[in-house]
Amino acid sequence: MLEIKNLHVKLEDEDKVILKGLSLTVPKGEVHAIMGPNGSGKSTLAYVLAGRDGYEVTDGDILWNGESILDMEPDERAAKGVFLAFQYPMEIPGVAGLTFLRTATNALRKKRGQDELTTPAFLKLVKEKGAELNIDIEMLKRPVNVGFSGGEKKRSEILQMALLEPTLCVLDETDSGLDIDALRVVSDGVNALRNKDRAMLVITHYQRLLNHIVPDKVHVLADGKIQKTGGKELALELEKSGYADYTGKAA
Amino acid sequence: MNVAVMKTKAEQGLAEQFEKVADKLPGSTAVKALRAAAFGKFGALGLPHRRIEEWKYTDLRVGIKDVLPPAVSDQTPVTSGDLIVALGPLAHIDAYRMTFVNGNFRQDLSDWDGATGFEISPFSNALTSDSQSSAIDPSVVTGPDGDATIALNTALMTDGAVVRVPEQASPDKPLLVVFIRAGRTAQLMTVRNVIEAGPRSKSTIIEAHVMLPGAVVDGQTNTLNEITVGEGAEIAHIKIAIDEGKSLHLANSNVALKADATYRGFQYTSGQAIARNQTHVTYLGEGGKLDLSGAFLARGSEHIDTTLVVDHAVPHCESRELFKGVLDDRGRGVFQGKIIVRPDAQKTDGKQMAQVLMLSPDTEFNSKPELEIYADDVVCGHGTTSAQLDDDLLFYCMSRGIPQAEARALLIESFIGEAMDKVEHEALRDALMQYARTWLTNDKS
Structure with a gap:
């Protein structure tokens, strides 16, 4: 279970407060959506969950399965099951996708007390996962994300x-930059990964993604706090009325 | 000899050392005269310093404090087991081998039995045989006139490899020429290699300067390669110099390319207090191709200088240079790349790139590209970049579970990998990456 308690976050180098007492609970097996206008703190929440530098938590806590993850490095959080699908996945020239993934997979297996995979065993696993998600693994022979289209980058994240x-998946604006076909492939991929042991937090500006990934709950984030929580119908409501009710101005 | 121009302690020391060993250095009367003339020239030039344009960033008057005794007929015991240890990842390369210990040829550590396509002999033979019967003339140096390091090389050269690849030959394995520094006596080693690739031959030569673990760390090396690539021939020359932070490494490679010849050079350099790789390339016929790359890694207060002069003297030739540097602590990199396009050298195609990764705020990189173009129908370009490791990329890798040290190494490897990819021999490319990995994991910071 993910428990975010009264989280206050400011930028490390500026006096800019972004999250102002955000509280949220996502039980295992559930998919929650966070919707909010631009500048409400959605991406900050995603980065703080993953442990990116540049943010300072001034109050509150984040517990994953009862354990605070705030003092953990990003790689330790990954070992605990945290995964952030980036809004803008990074390009790493000179590192083949397969090398990157094998390094990451084995680093995680080591930390989780599992045996490292041999190259053939790893390749077999990649092929299986690729087939399950309907994703062509040919792209992994190229450097990580280099020259990929928006859709390819998101598929590579999935x-x-x-x-x-991972057991906690945070998807940051996964729908941005996707056409309808790419959106379907990515959403199908995410849905295939839904299971009773996995919690998911889907961050999005638009309701459209939630037609494909149907959430158990929807939270509205504005001005650094959760303003309202509801069922999936809340997303449809937002689509009609916009965020104006939560920000005091039209978003 | 004009002693009046000898200014520094090191210059004085060199003069004393030269006088002491002149009689012991190998060579006929003609060679002795050649040495004396070369040392006279060095005496007039002195050690290069910052007021000489080409040496602005690498001042040897400041850099060389003490002169080490020249290694003449060195007998330091080295076993074949030691050789394997000293070679590290290179030991696994399937290659013919010619080995020198402290600059002196060692038959017992060499093996080129059955080598087809390489004609190999020690340079000391060329020095001692009378000039009429030797195919090699030790007086021939094609590099820049008036370079003090070349003059010193001629004055003190003891040995090296003479390699000829006959016309159309295509040796089945590379030739690995190893220069090992061993023993507890700090010495000055001066070597010269003469490489001739016959017309339409294709070969790979690896030149490795390594030290035996436990050997004295402050050795000095002056090495000079005279390389001629015949018509339509192709040669890959991979030069490796690896040390432990205290040594001096002065290297010259003079390359002459005949028509349609290709020289594929790669220079891997790490761990010297001061290293300077000077490469001078001249095109003698149309259709010549140069593909020169390298990686240099410096930490502590190490200083690694790459200086290139590419002389497009004839039309329709191509040059490509790609150098990648990794600097940490107070490490300093220098890149000087001069491309000359002579008035007749139309259709010249030259591109040059030097990039460094600065891992600490105290590193320094001096880059000086120089294009001297006297022809009007040419394509020439150059670029230089210096950057830090990208924090966003580091975060991305770590968010996938890769620990910070490993993520840093992965990103640094990918940075120099682009240059390493120029090495076509796969096992050799892997060995080079292994050297880089070892360097990265030895990070004491």
């Missing part, structure tokens, strides 16, 4: 997610 077997 494939990483499947391989690294």
Whole structure:
């Protein structure tokens, strides 16, 4: 279970407060959506969950399965099962996708007390996961994300997610930059990964993604706090009325 | 000899050392005269310093404090087991082997039995045989006139490899020429290699300067390669110099390319207090191709200088240079790349790139590209970049579970990998990456 308690976050180098007492609970097996206008703190929440530098938590806590993850490095959080699918996945020239994924998979297996995979065993696993998600693994022979289209980058994120077997998946604006076909492939991939042991937090600006990934709950984030929580119908309501009710101005 | 121009302690020391060993250095009367003339020239030039344009960033008057005794007929015991240890990842390369210990040829550590396509002999033979019967003339140096390091090389050269690849030959394995520094006596080693690739031959030569673990760390090396690539021939020359932070490494490679010849050079350099790789390339016929790359890694207060002069003297030739540097602590990198396009050298195609990764705020990189173009129908370009490790990329890797040290190494490897990819021999490329990995994991910071 993910428990975010009264989280206050400011930028490390500026006096800018972004999250102002955010509280949220996502039980295992559930998919929650966070919707909010631009600048409400959605991406900050995603980065703080994953442990990116540059943010300072001034109050509150984040517990994953009862354990605070705030003092953990990003790689330790990954070992505990945290995975962030990036809004803008990074390009790493000179590192083949397969090398990157094998390094990550084995680093995680080591930390989780499992045996490292041999190259053939790893390749077999990649092929299986690729087939399950309907993702062509040919792209992994190229350097990580280099020259990929928006859709390819997101597919590569989902494939990483499947391989690294996280238990907490945070998807940051996964729908941005996707056409309808790519959106379907990515959503199908995410849905295939839904199971009773996995919690998912889907961050999005638009309701459209939630037609494909149907959430158990929807939270509205504005001005650094959860303003309202409801069922999936809340997303449809937002689509009609916009975020104006929560920000005091039209978003 | 004009002693009046000898200014520094090191220059004085070199003069004393030269006088002491002149009689012991190998060579006929003609060679002795050649040495004396070369040392006279060095005496007039002195050690290069910052007021000489080509040496602005690498001042040997400041850099060389003490002169070490020249290694003449060195007998330091080295076993074949030691050789394997000293070679590290290179030991696994399937290659013919010619080995020198402290600059002196060692038959017992060499093995080129059954080598087809390489004609190999020690340079000391060329020095001692009378000039009429030797195919090699030790007086021939094609590099820049007036370079003090070359003059010193001629004055003190003891040995090296003479390698000829006959016309159309294509040796089945590379030739690995190993220069090992061993023993507890700090010495100055001066070697010269003469390489001739016959017309339409294709070969790979690896030149490795390594030290035996436990050997004295402050050795000095002055090495010079005279390389001629015949018509339509192709040669890959991979030069490796690896040390432990205290040594001096001065290297010259003079390359002459005949028509349609290709020289594929790679220079891996790490761990010297001061290293300077000077490469001078001249095109003698149309259709010549140069593909020169390298990686240099410096930490502590190490200083690694790559200086290139590419002389497009004839039309329709191509040059490509890609150098990648990794600097940490107070490490300093220098890159000087001069491309000359002579008035007749139309259709010249030259591109040059030097990039460094600065891992600490105290590193320094001096880059000086120089294009001297006298022809009007040419394509020439150069670029330089210096950057830090990208924090966003580091976070991305770590968010996938890769620990920070491993993520850093992965990103640094990918940075120099682009240059390493120029090495076509796969096992050799892997060995080079292994050296880089070892360097990265030895990070004491």
